[in-house]
Amino acid sequence: MHHANHFYGHAHVMAEYCGLDPEHPPRINGYLQHGWNVVDGLGAGTPYVPGRPIFVWSEQTRRRSWSMGRRQATVVGAPFLYLLTLATPSDEPVERSGTIWYPFHGWEGQHIKGDHQRLVDEILETEDGPVTFCLYWHEYRNDRVRAEYEKAGRVICHGYRGYMWRDTTREFLHNQLAELRKHKRVASNRLSSAIFHGVAAGCEPAVYGDPMYLDKEDRPTAERVRRDWPELHGKHLDLAAARATAMAELGEGYLASPAELRAMFGWTAYLPTAVAA
């Protein structure tokens, strides 16, 4: 339905889980939540077509979505958790080390750069082991920004999330999982999908440092996130509490069977005969 369904190769992961061709996922009959958010599950500005389901990650998101007027939300859990069911245990590295750090993306310009340097300093002060910086595509492509980070550690990028069904790095989530599994900690200056994914992949989470507000950002929302999930903010967290919350936000326990998902997504007809039998 919407091109956001293909972001980060989500539709591809779901197709593989459902026993369909992961190279060519059929159109999902609805909207798949493409990232953790504190609104109705859809990204801001997603043109919502009435009567179509929103497939959200968690029951809490569904309740919030309902309260915001979305009547068609169904909880399916995060695609990342589906990916985990597909990734074999042998993919797990023998030893984890260091921290994978996801700087909040979207700052550019001179005055942010100063803050940014302070952030890097704080990271290096906090983290014991080596730090891998994971940048979003548009920062990664920017040689100047990339160079800044390369001074402090290894710099990677999981790939391009895709736009209008094109150029999606189908292996985005796979790349992220492989990287997360190499690290002991996952951290960011903002609570985001990457932190939740990191927890699911077995990393210790941390959220600290200058949150780096955007120019026109809705500050109350960002502040609400800190109030609602204090257990996920800090340099060294209560891991049991952090994990419980993170897994609930990803919809742990709510994953549907391939058959149920196919029926929900309108994919039953795409089922290869062999699987149907």
Next chain:
Amino acid sequence: MIGGEMPAFVEDDPAAGGALFAYLVDQLPAGGQVLIAGPHDDALVDAVAARSSVTCLVRSQPKANELDARGVEVLCGTLSKITDVERYDVVVALDGLGRLCSAEGPQYDWAESLQALKKALRPGGTLLLAVENELGVHRLVDLASATSAQGDGAWLPLGEFDTKPGNPTRLAGGLAAEGLAVDWLATAWPSPAAPTLIATPNALQDGPVDALAAVTAGAVGKAYADRAVLSDPRRLAAAAVRGGLGSEFAAAWLVVAHRAPRPASTVSLPSVLLGDGPVIEIAPGLDGDWQRRVIRQAPGRDLSTLNGPLPAGRLLEELLLGAALRHDLPMLRRLLSGWIAALPEATPDNVVVHQDSPSEDVYRLLDPTLPAQTDVLRRFAQTLLGGGYAHPWPAATDLQTLTSILHGAAGLPDTVPAVEPGDEPPLPDSRREHEEQLRALRRQLADAASRSEWYERELDRREKQLRKRDKELDRARLQISAFSGTVSYRVAKLGVSVARKARNQIRKGLS
């Protein structure tokens, strides 16, 4: 003829009767004089007559003639004309007190009618009486209003404006005021005239509440299977019993009372009776569990599987609906797959689930004598959609899709055969459900309308893009012809291919 008889009148509403009433009258002391006051069906009269000497009081002369022809002693006329004083050992009034006065003469209210019947009772005599509950489940779901009844017998359609007692406590009080002491009181379901479930308030309060709520819902559901109602009587009955309001919502109350002095032998009646032909007793066993026992067989029906402990637990249908309303997907999936693995041919209104430990659910048939059903998941999908219940898949608004999802959630393949229109499982004919369906259809229609507007806008946008790309393509073609055969030609050819690819991409996005 005692006076006040109605020469041509025939009762239009059915007389009191049925297997359970027949069982009750059989428990009365034998051998005495019995007055059967008001319309009771022939089988009931015969049952009493087999053990005692019977006199019937009826206002309809044709009925009186019929009874007389069958050798039954009859008092034909109106209640106020009875002159028998302290004559009867037992008075049976299972039709209530509303059809004892004819159109002629005084119109006694409930208390006056009771007084008149009591006078006919000997000291130490027993009264077996039914009192309809004007706020009973049968009234609450009825499309028609009792106060606008149009039958020939409804010359005073009082309905809830009548003065009869409105709950068991007041009923006992009313009887005590006439010097009648209550020996036994029970609730009757689903209709006052022919109950198929009789349960004492104690059983409903302290017995296996969940299982009894399921039994009550079953009794009510059966009675209303083919009747139009305001709302689903099964939900109302089950919610009432579960909520401790069984007595308040029962269709009628039954009492056995005696006039002082206390008779030597009092009537002993069970806590719960069930049956529409056969009679089944549900009573506390020795170890605190409740046992079911067939105490009266029905010809041609093997009910031996009913004997034994009453399956404990909550009705599966209610658990499923509860989990759906709570959007508790893990529980819903657990119940669906547990049910389909254990009892794939039982509808959820005939399965009780005992959830003792979190990991172990025990699924049992409530009534093992009911025939097996196919397509039970489709039936449950129909219940969800038809009843307008909130559930975790709100976008699945058609039966086929929701059935397919339920199959998936139950651990079955999602490929389910299509069902021809008209062959869908039946829906209860309930006004509230109709209203919900109408609302749902309006919502879907509005959604579909704005969806088609969205598609039109999208088409428009893509169309404009296509035209723009076509123009670019035309320009590129011109350049090709201008630079044909040269190096520039090859470059231009590349340009065309890029433009074509872009156009195809847009078309692909549209499909």
